Amino acid sequence: MLWVPAVVALALVVLPVLGLLTRVDPTALPGLLTSPAALDALRLSVVTGLISTGLSLLLGGPLAVVLARSRMRGLRVVRAFVLLPLVLPPVVGGLALLYLLGRTGPLGQLLDVVGLRLPYTTTAVVLAQTFVAMPFLVVGLEGALRTAGGRYEQVAATLGAGPWLTFRRVTVPLLLPALGSSLVLTFARALGEFGATITFAGSLQGTTRTLPLAVYTTAQSDVDAAVAMSLLLVVVALVVIVVARPKAVEGQL
């Protein structure tokens, strides 16, 4: 009996993407995909997505460890805040970033004094993507840290290993599969980011117009080109998920 809803669920996801394919004219596709607008957007998306993922690992990784291991009071509140970007509409995230770091925002005014302006820059795109994508890394990693490792770490400690050695030789290897899948999710989310980016960073070809923004802008005048770019986004996302995700889930990464 389970297969009926399972098939419906699959159809709900797959059919719209296939529907996108029916709107594509294969002969026009190469031209549309290699247009400067599409290439600029693709390059910007991949570069900013990678940087955001790296930033998420650099900052979110330690945060996950703190959340999983610390016994500090008020940790539940901290965790709630970390999860917030997952449930907030991305536009809200963009507005929040704008009102903090924009020219009139409290932090933005300080930055302005040093001659640093974030809105309308590629850095703003990275910040917006990190804001929405980092929770995926923190949540994935924290969950793994809680379920795996504790016992082995204790054993390592009784065998005389210091905390740093235990972390490097026991905790990190145990975490690798979860880390892999979390990184993939984070990158995929950054790649699809739209609302926070357009609100905080604006939209300018080559500087802030990532692939999702390019699809939106192009759809205003040329639906065929927009569909072609959507397809590009689908292919990149599928490559990321198909190539990296199963390995990560199966613990081979």
Added chain:
Amino acid sequence: MMPKLRTIAGALLALVLLAGCGQAETQQQRTLTVLAAASLTESFDELGARFTAEHPAVRVQFDYQGSATLAEQIQQGRPADVFASADEGNMAKVRDLVGGPQTFATNRLTIVVPPGNPAGITSLADLAGDHAVVVCAPQVPCGSATQRVAQAAGVRLAPVSEENDVKSVLNKVVAGEADAGLVYVTDAQAAGDRVQRIDFPESQQAVNTYPIATVNGAPEPELAAQFVDFARGPVGREILTHHGFGTP
């Protein structure tokens, strides 16, 4: 598990019944669906209120979005009665799906700056300098108008962002995140004192015309025709002029 399910089923049944009652009550009320360009928001809200005042049994339902989005929705078969576009290009896209488009309003661009004009902008040529200027993307009507005025004036604009609709441009200026923006006169007027307006002579070179049409196969064809006439008639003209539009 079972009692819980029963409660849920009961609640659902009650909801369906309630919804049914609600429908029965409003049945004699007719709904007119008007798809209109986002720049018409304020004036069409007023127009709708005046139309309802004359036709009490009619509820006018507006959907304000980018003209291109609305044109695409009509092409995809969205049921609607009236379509009002911010440019002729998007009306032309649905040429075979609408009846007799007619120009009912015109609009032109103006420069808006935050109150006090911190960047000291006085003309279109100033926008070519080293300021944070936000404009509409060339793909949308206000963006193509922007391109036309820039060309006519021989000014090379270097915007920091090309937004998808004129309200986003306006909001960036209102929020103080842009030194200047190019928006329609009507949007500048709607913003009141939140922006300062700087008109420039070149705006006459790119006047946008707004066509309105009934949609073929409209659920309320008669009302649709009445609404189009109303928008083009004296009441419509008065409201549109009041909001800064030109009328033909």
